[in-house]
Amino acid sequence: MRVLDALITQPPPHGWGVRELAGVIGENRSTVNRVLQGLVERRLAEVGSTATYRAGPRLRVLAGRLHARHPILGQAATVIADLAARCDATIMVVMQGPWPSTGFLAVLHEHEGPVRYQLTPGMVLPLHAGAAGKALLATIGLDVLDDVELERFGEDTIVDRKRLATELAGAEQAGYVTSVGQHIPLAAGVAAPFAAVTGENAAVSATRPRYSTSDDELTRIGPLVRDAAAALGRLRPVDPTEQPFPAAPRTSAEADTTALGRFERLLAVLADQPGGVSPGRELVSLIGASAPTVTRLRATAEASGIARTTDGGDLAAGPLLLRWAAALGPQPPLPALLTDDLAQLAAATGETTALTVFDRSTTTAVMTTVVPGPNPVHYGLGAGAPIPLHAGAAGKAILAHCDRELIEKQPLDPITPRTPTHRDQLERDLTLVRDRGWAEADGERIPDAFGIAAPFFDGAGIAGSVTVTIPRFRKDELDITQLGAKLAEAAARITRLLTI
Incomplete structure (x- = not known):
């Protein structure tokens, strides 16, 4: 977990070397190297060409799910965008951190003005300085600072505990706190605390340039921030039963009984159900381990802040996991997430490789990314092109896994003389795709081109295909x-990456 935390929250511009990472987390290089290899194998980390490591695509998928499910990470954007417009300010949502005496920036809406602040989601913020921190402190209580030396960030920072207590007492009456230059010398802010429906302590703040913000302006903004805090406190997590992402069934070959495998499954469960999961039989079933093993895993997760126990006794995403998700951000588009997969496939086959993404809401497909292979003679394809579902390997690999209604309404327009234009022929092709796991097409969409494609899924259904064209x-x-088998293996790897 220390390795993951460094990869996520302290990423150097070019990634971590093993020696540097070992020094930062205080472990020997062989231990860190062994951990990194396990993380790379599960795509929680990835290694670059210079043997440096960074957060891997699987972490970004898990963070993306947590953003999609969590009431603050995933749903606060509308509330804070409205607040930003009304206050002409930068808006932050700050949550209590893995360490009780700190907070972390969970959601940010930057104000497009002449003054910008060095703020990034996931960054640690003090509780005694700055409006957001003080608003949190008003809820949590000064006791969390008992063993903490209060850092002075500027001449206006309050480090006297009695004075701080007086300010917080006044904030309790108003419902918000103010800060002028106490954390960022050039900033003035207003913040109000709230409790998320999922149980986390949080605060929302509006920050403006100090030189253009009077006391009267702070007084005007205060009630607006307080109202926004109330609105954020009413946001509810997305219910997995209302928007399910069915998990792909695991085969015996995919079963991972290692400690790291169980830890990854715990991350997936917490990301999918941030409001909490029953720690009894349900969690044991989802982790796929014995009850005593899951109990030990749960204890470690809670001690580290990966998980926490809710008031109702469920196990929910903890402050460290939420901080990781904030730092990683929402899941990037598939082309960005799968760049390395396509490059590896192009190198392995020697042929032009392409990614086609299927939009289930519009039932359309687009070839988003093309990677030329090293073969001196290869077929050139253009990224951004719409792909018909009834013609060509890329489209048929997708259509074979769509519902019957979509298959039957395909127009079967001829694109080339080899395009399937008879429904019986198309049905035979789609049956073959489902039986062997990949599609082929000979000049159906592009004359003189032969293509092979395999479908990939994201847990909710068909998500696209990977294609080799020669x-x-x-x-x-x-x-x-053999080429079809390679494609099917690559598509299965992508499916495992995307499935929670």
């Missing part, structure tokens, strides 16, 4: 079955 004159030089 000139038809080289078709007989290739082992098509």
Whole structure:
């Protein structure tokens, strides 16, 4: 967990070297290297060409799910955008951190003005300085600072505990706190605390340039921030039963009984159900381990801040996991997430490789990314092109896993003389795709091009396909079955990456 925390919250511009990372977390290099190899194997970390490590795509998928489910990470944007417009200010949502004496920036809406602040989601913020921290402190209580030396960030920072207590007492009556230059010397802010429906202590703040913000302006903004805090406190997590992401069934070959495998499954459960999951039989079933093993895993997760126990006794996403998700941000678009997969496939096959993404809401497909292979003669494809579902390997690999209604309403327009234009022919092709796991097409969409494609899924259904396209004159030089198997293996790897 210390390795993951460094990869996520302290990423150097070019990634971590093993030696540097070992020094930061206080472990020997062999231990850190062994941990990194396990993380890379599960795609929680990835290694670059210079043997440096960074957060991997699996972490970004898990963070993306937590953003999609959590009431603050995923749903606060509308509330704070409205507050930013009404206050002409930068808006932050800060949550209590893994360490009780700190907070972390969970959500940020930057004001587009001449003054910008060095703020990034996931960054640690003090509780005794700055409006957001003080608003949190008003809820949590000064006791959390008993063993903490209060840092002075500027001449206006309050480090006297009695004076701080007096300010917080006044804030309790008004429902908000103010700060002028106490954390960032050039900033003036107003913040109000709230409790998220999922149980986390949080605060929302509006920050403006100090030089253009009078006391009267802070008084005007205060009630607006207080109202926004109330609105944020009413946001509810997305119910997994209302928006389910069915998990792909695990095969025996995919079962991972290692400690790291169980830890990854715990992260997935917490990301999918941030409001909490029953720590009894339900959690044991989801983790796939014995009850005593899950009990030990739970204790470690709670001690580290990865998880916490709610008032109702459920196990929910903890402050450290929420901080990781804030730092990583929402899940990036699939083309950005799968760049390395496509490059590896192009290198392995020697052919032009493409990613086609299927939009289930519009039932349309677009070829978003093309990676030329190293073969000196390859087929050129244009990214951004719409892909018909009834013609070509990329489209048929997707259509084979769509519902019957969509299959039956395909227009079967001829694109080339080889395009399937008879429904019986298309049905045979789609049945073959489902049976063997990949599609092939000979000049159906592009004359003189032969393509092979395999579908991938994201847990909610068909999400797209990966395709290899070659000139038809080289078709007989290739082992098509072997190439199809490589594509199916790559697509299965992508499915595992995307499935919670």
